[in-house]
Amino acid sequence: MSERLKKGYLQWRCRRGTKELDVILIRFMDNHYEQMSDDELLDFDRLLDNQDTLLWDWFCGHLVPENKNDKHLVHKINPKLADKV
Template sequence: MNKYNKFRIEWDCRRGMLELDKVIMPFFQQHFDQLPTEKKEVFLRLLAATDLQLFSWFFNKVPAPDLELQQMITHIHNTLNLTD
């Protein structure tokens, strides 16, 4: 049995802010399956954050509360070629 319920994760990727939808959903759809298990777990932890937290981390450059989350945010930025 697959540990990751893709339908549930996709639902959790849907955010209340369009800016976040344009970052999180494409990353999930295009790159989640290729992540190693430990990175998938970090991505799921990222999805547990509020929209305001995510917006601050992705767009206001506020550091995430732990190194793993910050590394995932940087990875998403780099993977999607997001500009500063």
């Protein structure tokens, strides 16, 4: 596993500067990291490259990610959105 996929690195990337996103992303990491495949961890790392405002809009259901991997992760992070798209 590369350094980019290690839990400490991803947890550090989950600290966004807004309490709401920090709570959502860190809770997701705490609950799902151990079960995620290397591919899912790479996708999660890429998801974290997005702007905070875009992540927030995705997690709130205001926007839907175009990328299928982002969409999968957003639904995994907030399962209530799966019904909306």
